[in-house]
Amino acid sequence: MTTANMPDPLAQEFVAFAVEAGVLRFGEFKTKAGRLSPYFFNAGLFDDGAKLGRLAQFYAQRLIASGLQFDMIFGPAYKGITLAAALSIELARLGHNKPFAYNRKEAKDHGEGGTLVGAPVQGRVLIIDDVISAGTSVRESIAMITAAGATPCGVTIALDRQEKAVENGVDSPKSAVQYVTEQLHLPVIAIAGLSDLLEFLKTTSDARVTAHAGAVQAYRDRYGV
Template sequence: MSAAPLDALAQSFVAFAVEAGVLRFGEFKTKAGRLSPYFFNAGLFDDGAKLGRLAGFYAERLIASGLAFDMIFGPAYKGITLAAAVSMELARRGHNLPFAYNRKEAKDHGEGGTLVGAPVKGRVLIIDDVISAGTSVRESIQMIEAAGATPCGVAIALDRQEKAAEGGVDSPLSAVQQVQQRYGLPVVAVAGLADLLAYLDGTPELAAHRPAVLAYRERYGV
């Protein structure tokens, strides 16, 4: 049986994340208390060039997915920058759409409220860096529906493809699968753990990290 073809966009993204120092290898403790052999910190896409390239990956994946949406919503805080950057990139590619985001604390002067930006209406795409516990997605869905709009999907940079941890117990589903099952929303990811392993396969200088990542996937993967 032949191996699945490599996803060129995902491979380019993983290479970019490694070069930018956003994707690192070693030993890192996750929110679930697991020791992960890799760490993805989207906060390190921290200059104009990196953010622009990141937005390009999101835009390309979203356009290729065929997912229909009328606007973008970025949950505070990382989602705010992502929503702005991706909406600019989509407009550059001929898809000019409005975007909005939320404040963590409601404002009681000026326009007030927690939502900022374009009116939240129609089919709304939620954009974030990863889905860890699904809390950000759940809160976003509540805000979008309260505004009278319809959540229609979630876009993320990296799908860790590992079992979600609920109350210290491993779920048979990943956080992404839980979002898909609970809310019936498609999740569009630029890359996943499988793409990361494929990248390590083809990158001799990082090959030493592959056994640890593979062992982690065998223990926690879905």
């Protein structure tokens, strides 16, 4: 994440990659909270081997630098499944072989049965997702992990929108990430945040992208935390 004085090189590289890959787009998009956002991040568009592999490298670099200790990775269905597998492959390539598991949306009543697939869920478990919109997915993941007798130890996401969450139709003073950190007592490790996106918009030489800087800044001023 960007500090007050120095841009974060990894975050800047990630934002540039996301824009180039068409995963981070600009325009007018309606969010789950009903807001009109000038940008949209869709991790589902990391949709080929090269892009997914590069994304996993960013997650791995950020996690290793964080020093967070974990025994395995859990990816909530659906986007988290691909992310967990990709991160596990990249960590193994770097000499940090970690098992992973994920959940089904509906329990299977034949074969091995149940809702959890992959390695046994045990020890300190890292949850991986693309963003945290309302914290619902994180709470569901925590419930599944604890029910299996394991301990959730953190959450890693690609982008922290750094904006106020909505509770019962009203803007909260806290973001969804702050809620997870403060109420669920889990560290959240993001590759980049909205502040990093703004830094990129102000410094990139791509005029087509810098044209959106004003709208993104206005959105941050209105909804940011």
